[in-house]
Each structure stands twice: as structure tokens, then as C-alpha cells.
Amino acid sequence: MSYLDQISSPTLLIDEKITRANIKRMADKAASQGKKLVPHWKTAQSHEIGNWAKEYGIKEVTASSIKLAEYLCGQGWDTIHIAFPFNIRETKKLNELAANQSLSVQIVNPITAQKLSDQLTNPVGFFIEIDAGYGRTGVHVSDFGTIKEILRIAKSSNKLKFRGFYLHPGHTYYTPDKQKIYKQSIDALIMLKTKYSSEFPDLVTRLGDTPGCAVMEDFGDVDELGPGNFVFFDLMQAELGSCSREDIAVCLAVPVVDINRERGEILIHGGGVHLAKDVLIDKDGNKNFGEVVALHENGWSLLPDRSYLKSISQEHGVIKASQSLLNQVQVGDLLGILPIHSCMTADCMGGYLSLDGQWVDHAEGCH
Amino acid sequence: MSYLDQISSPTLLIDEKITRANIKRMADKAASQGKKLVPHWKTAQSHEIGNWAKEYGIKEVTASSIKLAEYLCGQGWDTIHIAFPFNIRETKKLNELAANQSLSVQIVNPITAQKLSDQLTNPVGFFIEIDAGYGRTGVHVSDFGTIKEILRIAKSSNKLKFRGFYLHPGHTYYTPDKQKIYKQSIDALIMLKTKYSSEFPDLVTRLGDTPGCAVMEDFGDVDELGPGNFVFFDLMQAELGSCSREDIAVCLAVPVVDINRERGEILIHGGGVHLAKDVLIDKDGNKNFGEVVALHENGWSLLPDRSYLKSISQEHGVIKASQSLLNQVQVGDLLGILPIHSCMTADCMGGYLSLDGQWVDHAEGCH
Incomplete structure (x- = not known):
């Protein structure tokens, strides 16, 4: 059974391989x-x-x-x-x-x-x-x-x-x-x-x-x-040049609840209580609360055309979707969202699901 | 013993009287x-x-x-x-x-x-x-x-x-x-x-x-x-004209950990993991992540001169303090912070302390 079959509501995924690679890289640099x-x-x-x-x-x-x-x-x-x-x-x-x-x-x-x-x-x-x-x-x-x-x-x-x-x-x-x-x-x-x-x-x-x-x-x-x-890294770190998007080790899996093809928008269950409200502003002044990746049995992969969370409220997220994503997405699908600030997202979610379907602990309410 | 003696770390306070008055006012309006x-x-x-x-x-x-x-x-x-x-x-x-x-x-x-x-x-x-x-x-x-x-x-x-x-x-x-x-x-x-x-x-x-x-x-x-x-209301609602500051029914109690009198700043334990990162921008472009109130045995009261949270990170908050607050505040004191967005703050905190020192439940991780 794929880890994906365990997910019905917003769930923070962790890729153990990426996490270990991130730790090893910094440990090697320090040791050297x-x-x-x-x-x-x-x-x-x-x-x-x-x-x-x-x-x-x-x-x-x-x-x-x-x-x-x-x-x-x-x-x-x-x-x-x-x-x-x-x-x-x-x-x-x-x-x-x-x-x-x-x-x-x-x-x-x-x-x-x-x-x-x-x-x-x-x-x-x-x-x-x-x-x-x-x-x-x-x-x-x-x-x-x-x-x-x-x-x-x-x-x-x-x-x-x-x-x-x-x-x-x-x-x-x-x-x-x-x-x-x-x-x-x-x-x-x-x-x-x-x-x-x-x-x-x-x-x-x-x-x-x-x-x-x-x-x-x-x-x-x-x-x-x-x-x-x-x-874990995150999109803010990618923006700062600390990492590439491929190095981001956590990703919020979110269910698609509606699609507005006219506006090119996808409505997800995934908002400020899941991701926190950290935001990046692009050069045109557009807000970005997270970027969409495709989920599959072995984890996630970057999309060829960018789709991103243009707005979030407490539980809702609205994705500005590329045409290629719109062409294939269905109500009930799961998408992945790379977070802007992984520390805050992990703190909101209080636990991780690994890609082999195991729960990984996170301290709850330890602030 | 005052409820204040129970507090050593950031704690969300609820004033039952204000909460009941808010519910009653809306219930009366609807009923009328x-x-x-x-x-x-x-x-x-x-x-x-x-x-x-x-x-x-x-x-x-x-x-x-x-x-x-x-x-x-x-x-x-x-x-x-x-x-x-x-x-x-x-x-x-x-x-x-x-x-x-x-x-x-x-x-x-x-x-x-x-x-x-x-x-x-x-x-x-x-x-x-x-x-x-x-x-x-x-x-x-x-x-x-x-x-x-x-x-x-x-x-x-x-x-x-x-x-x-x-x-x-x-x-x-x-x-x-x-x-x-x-x-x-x-x-x-x-x-x-x-x-x-x-x-x-x-x-x-x-x-x-x-x-x-x-x-x-x-x-x-x-x-x-x-x-x-x-x-509960909150500062965003006060800004929108939905309520006055006196109607805000929850307040984050935070410990003072340092004071920088030269910069007129107070450092508190209280950041994005407690308040969430909702923000108001004033007409001069200053960010406001919450406003300071004085805590006392019966609850909290507005200060004569405004002091507010000018910045927050994951756990830190920096208060831009009025001179009158600076004159009396000490390391180890508790201050109150009225939240910008009470729904998000309550979701972060996952529980309330009443003014008679009782814990009031809040669903944990129910998103």
C-alpha cells in the first residue's frame, strides 16, 4: 500500500533521503x-x-x-x-x-x-x-x-x-x-x-x-x-540561494476540493493552520504561500510549469494553476505544497508521514 | 493564588465575561x-x-x-x-x-x-x-x-x-x-x-x-x-470597526526576557508559533503583530500609551515600547499581547487559561 492511500486530510510528508542528504552535507562541511x-x-x-x-x-x-x-x-x-x-x-x-x-x-x-x-x-x-x-x-x-x-x-x-x-x-x-x-x-x-x-x-x-x-x-x-x-530547507531558503528546490525535504500533501477552470484556480484543503502564513513576494508583487509539486508513490517531483498558492485563509488555499496542471487535476486528487518556511509548517502540523507510510514524531505544543 | 502565578511560558488567557458578552450581543441581535x-x-x-x-x-x-x-x-x-x-x-x-x-x-x-x-x-x-x-x-x-x-x-x-x-x-x-x-x-x-x-x-x-x-x-x-x-474578536476586527479593543476576549500572556532601553524595545518569549504571523500595517507602513496590555489579578487593561509588537520570529517577539511602559517593566514580568487574528492564535496555542486559573479546552491539531 502506498503512503498516499493513508492520506485523507492535509498531511506533512517527509522524504528521509533528502533529509539525510541535507544533514550529511552540512555535517561534512563542518567536519572538513x-x-x-x-x-x-x-x-x-x-x-x-x-x-x-x-x-x-x-x-x-x-x-x-x-x-x-x-x-x-x-x-x-x-x-x-x-x-x-x-x-x-x-x-x-x-x-x-x-x-x-x-x-x-x-x-x-x-x-x-x-x-x-x-x-x-x-x-x-x-x-x-x-x-x-x-x-x-x-x-x-x-x-x-x-x-x-x-x-x-x-x-x-x-x-x-x-x-x-x-x-x-x-x-x-x-x-x-x-x-x-x-x-x-x-x-x-x-x-x-x-x-x-x-x-x-x-x-x-x-x-x-x-x-x-x-x-x-x-x-x-x-x-x-x-x-x-x-x-529540511524550504522555498524561502531556495529564494535566498541556500538550496535548490530539489533539496526541500518536507511537503504538505493536500486534497483538491474544487477546481475553477475559468479562473485557472484549484481550491485545496490547506491554509494558514497547516502552512503558517509566511509568504514570499515575487518581483511583480504577487504573493506566494507555497508551490505545487506532483505526488507519486516514491515521493514528489517538481512540475515543468509553475503553480503556486496565491492566497490562504485559515483552512482554504487557492492555487494559481498552470494550464498543464489544470488539464490533469481532478477533485479528490492529492497535490504537494512545498512550504515557504518549513520550521513553521512543521510546528503547525505536529508530525510527519514518511514515504514508506510511517509516522515520524514532532514535539506537540512545545513552544 | 492568582492565575498569573501559574504562568511561566506563553499562555493564552481568556476573559469569560468578555466572551459571554460578545456571544450575548450577537445572539440578541440575531434574535431581535x-x-x-x-x-x-x-x-x-x-x-x-x-x-x-x-x-x-x-x-x-x-x-x-x-x-x-x-x-x-x-x-x-x-x-x-x-x-x-x-x-x-x-x-x-x-x-x-x-x-x-x-x-x-x-x-x-x-x-x-x-x-x-x-x-x-x-x-x-x-x-x-x-x-x-x-x-x-x-x-x-x-x-x-x-x-x-x-x-x-x-x-x-x-x-x-x-x-x-x-x-x-x-x-x-x-x-x-x-x-x-x-x-x-x-x-x-x-x-x-x-x-x-x-x-x-x-x-x-x-x-x-x-x-x-x-x-x-x-x-x-x-x-x-x-x-x-x-x-473573541481581535485587533484586525477592531481595525475594521467590528468591535472596540475592550471587546477582545483573549490575550497572550508573555514573559519579558530582556529590555533594551536605548532602543526602547522589550524582548518577549512570544512569536509566530504562538500568535501566528498575521499582521496589520499602519498608515506609516509599520508592521504590528499585536498590542501590549497590562496584566493584573482580574485580567488585563489597555495601556494609556501604545506599545506594540514590531517584529516576531519563530519564538521571539520585539515590542516597540512607550516610555511609560519602559519606566516600569522588569525582566521576568508578564505582559499581555492582544492578537491580530484570534482564530489563528487560539489554533496555535491549543488551550486557554481562565482568569480564575482554570484550563479551558481547545481542540488540538484538528485541522
């Missing part, structure tokens, strides 16, 4: 430069996909929330890093988890460091998150006063262990010159490592985001790479 | 005109909130998917309508549910009617969805050939029962002249009712969307109203 790859598991959020990753030498992962860290605990990871400015209201939960799992957190201000120093009951590592230009979060790279104060507080604690500096240059998502961003980011991390390594000889520097890690070939003296999305 | 109110339960997706609604005379609800209908089955609803062009891959599930619950579906093409006619094992009602200008889905109001064909097929079935015409004029969300849309929509439904009522004397007409139902006072000879969002 002597870097440790610590992938951000906010994309896959899965035990089973974690087991695939372990086959390529991955030993540590990163979570986006303490709930996701809890889901990933006890799965054999050397350390789980929670790459979000630590939320001091979750100290109790952190203590519970740290009793049985090596964990690290991210600190961006002395108040949080003090709270952890006062209340930790088990050893927990921490990175200081650095902002070298993205501007979302982190201690500014030149704010040595704050760094010094966080380190002073940590030194007074026998539980809070400084591990190093973490930098997420998220502006690679909207800045064409990724080389320049990476140069600034690497320079910032190396400057900090040089400045603090006599006091903390074991400190490491970690850098990572998928658009940068996918296209850069030289990461300088940075120790660790931390991209996440590369495990 | 002799219309039946059949609310779209894709917003609340809850048994308990359904029980509140029953106190205001609500006896039927609408679901957005067969999975949500399944969740709502057995809760004492006279009928559950699935307001989505029926997906013929779900006929088996429909037969299962229809064995124990009165259901109706929506049909927009003869292929679907034929499939149901052939395969239904229990009686199921159906509405023909009509498109009178929105352009998303439905049989065009003047496409009498398709309507006739659907009705012909249904007549040959002893299970498929025609109930009437359903019209969702979703263009009220982006068209200022709601009066005009409602006039067109009501005219369309009445024309159809007149045309088909000799053959189907019991047929009903149902019309509904929140922006229209909230502001219109006269629904003409339409029989039933079917809005959904009005149960």
Missing part, C-alpha cells in the same frame, strides 16, 4: 573545517530525525524553548542548548531537567545571570548571546560592561558554567551580502574569544543560521556552527 | 431580527466555550474541518455544519460521525455531490456554497446549471438532504463598503431562495462573517447568521 555542528532542532523537533542525525556524528542539539528541551531530554544528546534568552520564570523547570540532562542556556543580561546564580540546583552551562548587527537580541558586541558583569556573577556561582559566545546573524535572511555579515560576525566572535580566553581557556564560539552556513565556505576560527532550517 | 445564529466554531474550537454559548440559545455550530467536527460531536449540538467544500477523501470519516451526530456539509460541485450520493450510509444535510463576489470558493450565484446538477444528484439519493444556500462574504475584510457587500449577498440569497423554494419549501439561507454581522443592523430576509470571530 574542523568545526562542531550543533544543529538547531527547532526545525525538526523530532526524536526520530534526531536519531538519523546521530548517524552523521551529531551529538548535541539546540532547542528554541524549555518545552522543546524537555521533549528532547533523555534521547542521548551530550548536551541540549536552549538558544533563547533565558526566561527566569522557568528556573524551576530548568532545575528539574538539569538533574538528568546536560543543558546550556543563553544569557543576555545580568539580572538573569543573578537569578540563575541564586536558584540553580544543578550545574548548567551558558552562552552569552552576542549582537553584532542583527539587532534582535543579545549583548552588543562592544558592551564589555554587561559581559563583564554577567561573567562576574557567574564566577560567584558553583552551578553556572560559562561555555562561550553565541551569535545568530539573522540579517542574512534579508541582506544580499552574506560574506560581509559573516566577516563581521566571525570578527566579533574572535575578538571576544581573544579577549576572554586567558580567563576562560575552554570558551567556544558558535555561529549559525542556515542562509550563511549553507553558502559560506570559510568560517575562520569560529569553533561551532548552529544552523537549523538546513535539515 | 428573528434570525437563527449558528456561530462558526473555528475560532473557539472548545467544548466549554460551547457550553457558555448554549446559555444564550445557541443550538448549532459550524466546524472548519471534519476533524473539528469530530471533536465537537457528542456535545449536545442539534447539528454541526462543516463549512468547507467537502473533501471526498473524508467520506468514510463522515459516515462514521453521521451515525451518531446530525451533520451537514458544503457542496460546490457535482462530482462531490455524486460521490456523497453514492457512498453515504447515513443521512447528511448539505448547503450549496454560493459565491456572490468574494471569489474564494463556492458556485457562482448565476451558475444555475451547476446548482441544478447538484440538486438533481441529491434528489436521487435518500441520504443527501438539501438544506439551503450558504454564503461567506469574506471580502468584508478588505472592502470599506460593507453595506454594499451585504446588499449584494442578501439579494443573491433571496433570489436563490425564491427560485428554489417551491421545489424545496424548507430551504434556508445562511450568511455570515464577523465584520459584516458586527456592523450591519438589517439582514433582510436571510434566515441564519454564521459569524465566527465575534466570540
Whole structure:
């Protein structure tokens, strides 16, 4: 029986071969430069996909929330890093988890460091998150006063262990010159490592985001790479040049519920609650909420003529269809939709169907 | 103990008083005109909130998917309508549910009617969805050939029962002249009712969307109203004039994890996986992903000076904060965020915390 026979409603498909190839490619790149790859598991959020990753030498992962860290605990990871400015209201939960799992957190201000120093009951590592230009979060790279104060507080604690500096240059998502961003980011991390390594000889520097890690070939003296999305990729990454459409490892299978041949539109069950509402805008100003692929027994394949989701609401999706697709599509068919942002789509769907018809886990409600 | 003490991570709060007032107001409006109110339960997706609604005379609800209908089955609803062009891959599930619950579906093409006619094992009602200008889905109001064909097929079935015409004029969300849309929509439904009522004397007409139902006072000879969002409202509805900010019944409680006083920004744990990515654009082109309210023991209150979410990513939210908020906020505080689109936020969060500290159910993964 084909996996397709199991599908009656919107279902997120995963191609294990593509996923493994994506992980292997990044693991090989990191290894070839002597870097440790610590992938951000906010994309896959899965035990089973974690087991695939372990086959390529991955030993540590990163979570986006303490709930996701809890889901990933006890799965054999050397350390789980929670790459979000630590939320001091979750100290109790952190203590519970740290009793049985090596964990690290991210600190961006002395108040949080003090709270952890006062209340930790088990050893927990921490990175200081650095902002070298993205501007979302982190201690500014030149704010040595704050760094010094966080380190002073940590030194007074026998539980809070400084591990190093973490930098997420998220502006690679909207800045064409990724080389320049990476140069600034690497320079910032190396400057900090040089400045603090006599006091903390074991400190490491970690850098990572998928658009940068996918296209850069030289990461300088940075120790660790931390991209996440590369495990699946998506249309946004294809647009950014991080991957080709053939590298996208997940695809939403959707049922066709109506066809309007006059308007050249196909109505599907598949909307914002399945795909999330991330959107690409093409050069003519048209919105694109996902692109259509053909489903077959072995997976999916790109179509010769482009068809795409021109609009979505909560459950509805409207495909602007090519003539060739219109010529063959029938009510009741299944189509595939490559997502704009796979992390968000996977989070909406909360599980995957593999191409051999097995369910693959995804953390539910872990945000 | 205050409900606030229960919160350590992003949590969707519900104010029962506001919710009940919203339901009562719409129920009173419908009753005063002799219309039946059949609310779209894709917003609340809850048994308990359904029980509140029953106190205001609500006896039927609408679901957005067969999975949500399944969740709502057995809760004492006279009928559950699935307001989505029926997906013929779900006929088996429909037969299962229809064995124990009165259901109706929506049909927009003869292929679907034929499939149901052939395969239904229990009686199921159906509405023909009509498109009178929105352009998303439905049989065009003047496409009498398709309507006739659907009705012909249904007549040959002893299970498929025609109930009437359903019209969702979703263009009220982006068209200022709601009066005009409602006039067109009501005219369309009445024309159809007149045309088909000799053959189907019991047929009903149902019309509904929140922006229209909230502001219109006269629904003409339409029989039933079917809005959904009005149960909670949100900032998009406030923007459209459907409600005031004081009528918004849900609010995302979020922990403050960092404060950048220089930039006037507050970093919260609260992003696209909690709020969804619906956005309002103000007249200066600024994005608004939600607005800040103060939380206190009895619920939340609007702030004298506006603070809003200027950007969100998967888990992060960045608040552009007023000076008065900056003066008092501390790392570890909780703030409230009024959502842009409450249906999507509730779907992301999958549960509510009431102001007396009780958990209120929301269907999980029912899309």
C-alpha cells in the first residue's frame, strides 16, 4: 500500500533521503573545517530525525524553548542548548531537567545571570548571546560592561558554567551580502574569544543560521556552527540561494476540493493552520504561500510549469494553476505544497508521514 | 493564588465575561431580527466555550474541518455544519460521525455531490456554497446549471438532504463598503431562495462573517447568521470597526526576557508559533503583530500609551515600547499581547487559561 492511500486530510510528508542528504552535507562541511555542528532542532523537533542525525556524528542539539528541551531530554544528546534568552520564570523547570540532562542556556543580561546564580540546583552551562548587527537580541558586541558583569556573577556561582559566545546573524535572511555579515560576525566572535580566553581557556564560539552556513565556505576560527532550517530547507531558503528546490525535504500533501477552470484556480484543503502564513513576494508583487509539486508513490517531483498558492485563509488555499496542471487535476486528487518556511509548517502540523507510510514524531505544543 | 502565578511560558488567557458578552450581543441581535445564529466554531474550537454559548440559545455550530467536527460531536449540538467544500477523501470519516451526530456539509460541485450520493450510509444535510463576489470558493450565484446538477444528484439519493444556500462574504475584510457587500449577498440569497423554494419549501439561507454581522443592523430576509470571530474578536476586527479593543476576549500572556532601553524595545518569549504571523500595517507602513496590555489579578487593561509588537520570529517577539511602559517593566514580568487574528492564535496555542486559573479546552491539531 502506498503512503498516499493513508492520506485523507492535509498531511506533512517527509522524504528521509533528502533529509539525510541535507544533514550529511552540512555535517561534512563542518567536519572538513574542523568545526562542531550543533544543529538547531527547532526545525525538526523530532526524536526520530534526531536519531538519523546521530548517524552523521551529531551529538548535541539546540532547542528554541524549555518545552522543546524537555521533549528532547533523555534521547542521548551530550548536551541540549536552549538558544533563547533565558526566561527566569522557568528556573524551576530548568532545575528539574538539569538533574538528568546536560543543558546550556543563553544569557543576555545580568539580572538573569543573578537569578540563575541564586536558584540553580544543578550545574548548567551558558552562552552569552552576542549582537553584532542583527539587532534582535543579545549583548552588543562592544558592551564589555554587561559581559563583564554577567561573567562576574557567574564566577560567584558553583552551578553556572560559562561555555562561550553565541551569535545568530539573522540579517542574512534579508541582506544580499552574506560574506560581509559573516566577516563581521566571525570578527566579533574572535575578538571576544581573544579577549576572554586567558580567563576562560575552554570558551567556544558558535555561529549559525542556515542562509550563511549553507553558502559560506570559510568560517575562520569560529569553533561551532548552529544552523537549523538546513535539515529540511524550504522555498524561502531556495529564494535566498541556500538550496535548490530539489533539496526541500518536507511537503504538505493536500486534497483538491474544487477546481475553477475559468479562473485557472484549484481550491485545496490547506491554509494558514497547516502552512503558517509566511509568504514570499515575487518581483511583480504577487504573493506566494507555497508551490505545487506532483505526488507519486516514491515521493514528489517538481512540475515543468509553475503553480503556486496565491492566497490562504485559515483552512482554504487557492492555487494559481498552470494550464498543464489544470488539464490533469481532478477533485479528490492529492497535490504537494512545498512550504515557504518549513520550521513553521512543521510546528503547525505536529508530525510527519514518511514515504514508506510511517509516522515520524514532532514535539506537540512545545513552544 | 492568582492565575498569573501559574504562568511561566506563553499562555493564552481568556476573559469569560468578555466572551459571554460578545456571544450575548450577537445572539440578541440575531434574535431581535428573528434570525437563527449558528456561530462558526473555528475560532473557539472548545467544548466549554460551547457550553457558555448554549446559555444564550445557541443550538448549532459550524466546524472548519471534519476533524473539528469530530471533536465537537457528542456535545449536545442539534447539528454541526462543516463549512468547507467537502473533501471526498473524508467520506468514510463522515459516515462514521453521521451515525451518531446530525451533520451537514458544503457542496460546490457535482462530482462531490455524486460521490456523497453514492457512498453515504447515513443521512447528511448539505448547503450549496454560493459565491456572490468574494471569489474564494463556492458556485457562482448565476451558475444555475451547476446548482441544478447538484440538486438533481441529491434528489436521487435518500441520504443527501438539501438544506439551503450558504454564503461567506469574506471580502468584508478588505472592502470599506460593507453595506454594499451585504446588499449584494442578501439579494443573491433571496433570489436563490425564491427560485428554489417551491421545489424545496424548507430551504434556508445562511450568511455570515464577523465584520459584516458586527456592523450591519438589517439582514433582510436571510434566515441564519454564521459569524465566527465575534466570540473573541481581535485587533484586525477592531481595525475594521467590528468591535472596540475592550471587546477582545483573549490575550497572550508573555514573559519579558530582556529590555533594551536605548532602543526602547522589550524582548518577549512570544512569536509566530504562538500568535501566528498575521499582521496589520499602519498608515506609516509599520508592521504590528499585536498590542501590549497590562496584566493584573482580574485580567488585563489597555495601556494609556501604545506599545506594540514590531517584529516576531519563530519564538521571539520585539515590542516597540512607550516610555511609560519602559519606566516600569522588569525582566521576568508578564505582559499581555492582544492578537491580530484570534482564530489563528487560539489554533496555535491549543488551550486557554481562565482568569480564575482554570484550563479551558481547545481542540488540538484538528485541522
